[in-house]
Amino acid sequence: MPTKTYRFTNSISAVRPNGVASTVTQLPLGSEVLVEDEALPDSKGMTLGTHNGKPVLVFQRDLDEQAERRVTVKWR
Numbered sequence: 001m002p003t004k005t006y007r008f009t010n011s012i013s014a015v016r017p018n019g020v021a022s023t024v025t026q027l028p029l030g031s032e033v034l035v036e037d038e039a040l041p042d043s044k045g046m047t048l049g050t051h052n053g054k055p056v057l058v059f060q061r062d063l064d065e066q067a068e069r070r071v072t073v074k075w076r
Contacts, residue, residue, distance in 0.1 A: 005032055005033075005035075008032075008066055008067045011026050012026070012027050012062045014057060016055070017055055017057055025056075027056070033049040033050065033056060033063070035049035036049075047059075047063060
């Protein structure tokens, strides 16, 4: 399944989901977030991806405006 890799050109705020106790964090300049090609933003405009192998929610607007994108195809 294709994935999109986003490399951020600025630091951004993100949410680390952990059940009912989610944590807000900062992803530094140059961070990469992997997003499944089929992922869509939720009602708050946040898209689920992974950063350093852990789930993270980022605003779709940040993905669109503050990141460089590349598409990667992984064959299984």
